[in-house]
Amino acid sequence: MIGAAPEVKGVAGDANCDGKVSIADSTAILQHLGNQDKYGLSAEGLKNADVDGNDGVSTNDALVIQMVDSKLLTVEQLPLKK
Numbered sequence: 001m002i003g004a005a006p007e008v009k010g011v012a013g014d015a016n017c018d019g020k021v022s023i024a025d026s027t028a029i030l031q032h033l034g035n036q037d038k039y040g041l042s043a044e045g046l047k048n049a050d051v052d053g054n055d056g057v058s059t060n061d062a063l064v065i066q067m068v069d070s071k072l073l074t075v076e077q078l079p080l081k082k
């Protein structure tokens with residue numbers, strides 16, 4: 001993987017667009033929902049954040065990302081089907 005840049009664009013679950021899926025993405029979604037003016041996600045982040053199979057970003061999307069962080073789901077399973 002020498003010289004290979006991580007794929008940052010369009011990673012399912014990567015709400016904060018740092019190229020990986022972690023608990024920080026779950027937190028970013030919750031902050032977005034709680035205070036959109038201050039902590040709003042980018043357009044790309046919103047697209048990445050919508051992983052639970054239901055349209056729109058909700059606390060359930062944050063929950064799905066927590067499940068990935070807890071190894072109950074894998075990134076490869078995202079986004080979940082309806």
Ligand SMILES: [Ca+2]
Nearest residue numbers: 014018020025
């Ligand atoms: Ca991330």
Ligand SMILES: [Ca+2]
Nearest residue numbers: 050052054056
């Ligand atoms: Ca959703």
